[in-house]
Amino acid sequence: MKKVTVSGKTVDEAVEIGLQRLEVAKDQVDILVVEEPQKGFLGLIGGKPAVVEVKVKPDPLKEAMIFLRETIDKMGISASVEKQERPEGIYLDISGVDIGVLIGKRGQTLDSLQYLVNLVANRQSESYLRIHLDAEGYRERRREALETLAQRLSNKALRTKREVRLEPMNAHERKIIHTALQNVKGVSTYSDGAEPHRRIVVVPK
Structure with missing residues (x-):
């Protein structure tokens, strides 16, 4: 962390020098x-100047990107990171070879990495900074796959007139399913179980 200790005739002058x-x-x-x-x-005699310490505040996003870059390198993956600013927050999109290792099964490795990146970013941040991690469009592909799954299983629930229980999912993915089916006539959804085994149940009305 960059900082200097400087002196001046006044506090303001010392700060300006720093x-x-x-x-x-x-x-x-x-x-x-x-x-x-x-x-x-x-x-005239025996006066003392003002002494101040001027310390640069940490940049939360820069800290997060350095951590992400170092982690990717330690995993032995050749990849680049591109930053995008969107209304819902900061997106860091990773692209390169062997990205599947970084994504993991159903995105679990990517989710864990995203959690750690947010911890690093907000460790010294004055206000909460939300960072979303993606890898070559995985999030969008997963969302589309979940929406297709939701429609297929809602049709099954209507056809069999029985509840359909999905596999366990994280809160973000459960929200995608709930949203996809909230306006579908004839079915409703609810979450059942405890984390990390919480799942959605599709119910025919």
Whole structure:
């Protein structure tokens, strides 16, 4: 973490010197006044300057991207990371070879990595930063697959007039199923079980 300890005739002057040395704006730093300035005898002898510590605030997104980059490298995967800013948050899209290893079974490795990336980003962040992790469009492909599955199983529930229980899914994927079937006539959905074995049940009305 970059920081400097500087002195000046006044606190403001010392802060300005620190900002110039670090080449940053005032809103990018934390400022600690180590010593207030003191006037000397008759304003001439024995005076002391102001001393301040100017420390650059950590950049949550930069910290998260460094962590992600290092983790991918340690996994032995050759990949690049592209940042996108969307209304729902920051997206980091990973592309490269052997991406399947990074995604894992039903996206479990990708989900775990996303969790860790968010922990790193928000460790020193003043406000919560939501980061979404994707790998070569996996999230969108998975969403489409889940919506297709939801329609197929809702048809089965209507045809057999019996409840249909899906495999266990995480909260995000369960939400996709609930949303896909919320306006389908003749069926309703609810979640059953405890994490990590919580699943959706499709019920014919």
